[in-house]
Amino acid sequence: MKNQSAVIFRIFLYGILIAPLVLFMLYAFSERWFFPAPFPTAWTTNIVTRMLNDPRTTSGLFISIGIAMLVSFLSLLIGFPAARTLGSRVFRGRQIAWLIFFLPTVVPPLAVGMGLNILFLRLGWSGTLFGVILAHLVPTLPYTIFTLSGVFSRYDENYEHQALVLGSSRLRIFFTVTLRLVFPGLIVAGLFAFLISWSQYLLTLLIGGGKILTLPMLLFSAVSGGNPTSIAALSLLFVAPPVIIIAASARFLVQHGNTIREQY
Amino acid sequence: MFKRMDFSSPWIKLAPAILVISLLFGASILFGLAQSFGLMTGTGQESISFEAYRNVFSGQGPAGREFWSSLGFSLWVATASTLLSAIGALTIAIWLSNRKGKSQQTDTLALNWNLAFPHLVWAIALLLFFSQSGLLARFAATLGLIQMPADFPILVKDRSGIGIILDYVTKEIPFLTLIVLAVLRSQAENLDIVAENLGASRWQRLWYITIPQVLPALMAGSLIVFGFVFSAYEVPAILGVRYPRMLPVLALDFFLNPDLNSRAEGMVISFVITLIVMIVAIISLRGEKEDTQE
Numbered sequence: 001m002k003n004q005s006a007v008i009f010r011i012f013l014y015g016i017l018i019a020p021l022v023l024f025m026l027y028a029f030s031e032r033w034f035f036p037a038p039f040p041t042a043w044t045t046n047i048v049t050r051m052l053n054d055p056r057t058t059s060g061l062f063i064s065i066g067i068a069m070l071v072s073f074l075s076l077l078i079g080f081p082a083a084r085t086l087g088s089r090v091f092r093g094r095q096i097a098w099l100i101f102f103l104p105t106v107v108p109p110l111a112v113g114m115g116l117n118i119l120f121l122r123l124g125w126s127g128t129l130f131g132v133i134l135a136h137l138v139p140t141l142p143y144t145i146f147t148l149s150g151v152f153s154r155y156d157e158n159y160e161h162q163a164l165v166l167g168s169s170r171l172r173i174f175f176t177v178t179l180r181l182v183f184p185g186l187i188v189a190g191l192f193a194f195l196i197s198w199s200q201y202l203l204t205l206l207i208g209g210g211k212i213l214t215l216p217m218l219l220f221s222a223v224s225g226g227n228p229t230s231i232a233a234l235s236l237l238f239v240a241p242p243v244i245i246i247a248a249s250a251r252f253l254v255q256h257g258n259t260i261r262e263q264y
Numbered sequence: 265m266f267k268r269m270d271f272s273s274p275w276i277k278l279a280p281a282i283l284v285i286s287l288l289f290g291a292s293i294l295f296g297l298a299q300s301f302g303l304m305t306g307t308g309q310e311s312i313s314f315e316a317y318r319n320v321f322s323g324q325g326p327a328g329r330e331f332w333s334s335l336g337f338s339l340w341v342a343t344a345s346t347l348l349s350a351i352g353a354l355t356i357a358i359w360l361s362n363r364k365g366k367s368q369q370t371d372t373l374a375l376n377w378n379l380a381f382p383h384l385v386w387a388i389a390l391l392l393f394f395s396q397s398g399l400l401a402r403f404a405a406t407l408g409l410i411q412m413p414a415d416f417p418i419l420v421k422d423r424s425g426i427g428i429i430l431d432y433v434t435k436e437i438p439f440l441t442l443i444v445l446a447v448l449r450s451q452a453e454n455l456d457i458v459a460e461n462l463g464a465s466r467w468q469r470l471w472y473i474t475i476p477q478v479l480p481a482l483m484a485g486s487l488i489v490f491g492f493v494f495s496a497y498e499v500p501a502i503l504g505v506r507y508p509r510m511l512p513v514l515a516l517d518f519f520l521n522p523d524l525n526s527r528a529e530g531m532v533i534s535f536v537i538t539l540i541v542m543i544v545a546i547i548s549l550r551g552e553k554e555d556t557q558e
Contacts, residue, residue, distance in 0.1 A: 195382070254373065
């Protein structure tokens with residue numbers, strides 16, 4: 001009895017897991033699909049091929065990947081020393097530092113983007129990749145710092161001391177001891193910074209001013225266009241990186257152990 | 265033995281991150297405040313004015329009239345989504361926590377899988393599935409339950425927010441389930457076994473032992489969900505209707521309005537959202553602190 005319900009639950013769960021992908025594929029590859037038909041009556045790859053050959057989509061794809069990669073790299077670079085300090089040292093003013101990083105996780109991107117909109121306009125940064133990347137750092141950097149500081153609070157510095165006593169250089173210790181030990185946490189933090197930036201719509205809209213056309217921007221305009229086939233085709237392209245990333249990092253997600261508290 | 269190799273001031277290592285965050289975040293709040301007072305909105309106004317605040321809160325004019333109904337609608341959607349997600353997550357987590365060994369890891373993985381679908385694309389999936397000419401309606405028609413798309417109930421882009429709530433509930437149940445499961449798995453079974461030996465029934469054990477154990481974490485997680493639902497833009501923009509609109513949709517619409525006078529009103533609405541989310545976050549933090557002190 002118990003086993004049976006578990007099996008049913010699992011089938012249901014796995015069904016939900018692949019349902020969005022199947023749904024998008026049905027629509028994206030359908031040629032003729034009039035109302036009562038439960039499945040398309042004619043199939044085509046034309047829509048997807050046309051989309052992949054559309055310069056707007058390809059440039060959107062590359063801009064999105066470029067922005068998200070730079071944002072996650074910068075978040076790790078700037079966040080790593082801060083996270084280590086916050087996670088493993090006790091010092092006066094620690095709570096103030098914590099609060100500075102905590103506030104942007106609470107204040108919605110809407111308010112941040114609307115405030116930065118006029119500032120960046122005056123500085124000449126709106127409509128530039130530089131401006132959009134800076135704006136994306138506001139949600140990703142605190143997230144990276146909190147994830148990594150959680151890792152560093154459980155981190156044993158004695159491994160580094162041992163290597164130092166044995167005559168290793170600081171640089172070598174960093175690459176062979178520190179990085180190895182925090183690797184799963186580093187991967188999780190970096191990947192989620194990537195995903196937060198990847199799916200960012202509001203900040204890109206408010207700072208990019210319609211000039212920086214990332215995939216979420218194209219997706220929104222497709223939704224207002226209302227054609228299910230092109231919406232689904234673009235959605236497939238948009239979810240491909242997250243799906244690959246989550247599947248590939250599954251091992252680290254379990255190892256890392258922390259629940260992901262960020263929403264994106 | 266040396267305890268610390270690092271004798272430098274902690275602030276040197278914190279400086280780059282603090283600089284980036286406080287400059288960007290601080291400036292955004294300052295410039296936002298200035299705009300809510302009618303400054304720098306491009307209208308040429310040079311003195312502070314509370315007109316936008318009056319317009320929004322007075323209940324008159326285009327901003328005010330829609331503000332109060334939007335606030336009510338936002339509160340309804342956020343409360344319903346949070347409660348339903350919490351109840352669903354609690355049920356699934358308690359049920360899953362009995363499973364041990366290898367299935368435990370697969371459950372965790374499966375629950376993490378929802379991270380692969382950002383809210384933006386999850387909302388689109390729901391739109392394609394639940395709309396009146398969507399997949400579900402087609403299945404209903406094939407089974408002979410309905411004749412035309414118009415016969416199918418309006419589940420997305422509906423006036424009571426069912427589509428939006430449906431989206432958040434399906435996304436947040438896995439999120440909260442993971443939080444509750446983490447607590448259940450870290451706690452020893454002893455209490456449960458003791459209670460069983462003393463003759464407590466299954467429901468008594470659930471009510472007096474399991475639920476009190478997970479409640480603080482579930483509360484904290486639920487408040488995160490509430491704050492997110494209350495302030496997110498993408499889902500109500502895709503699955504919502506023209507009226508009533510959730511506050512973030514209203515705020516952005518006013519802010520991007522070609523009429524520069526309404527920019528300040530958009531900013532005021534976004535500050536109202538921020539204020540409410542901040543209050544919720546403070547409550548959530550206090551709850552968590554008490555939890556760790558115990």
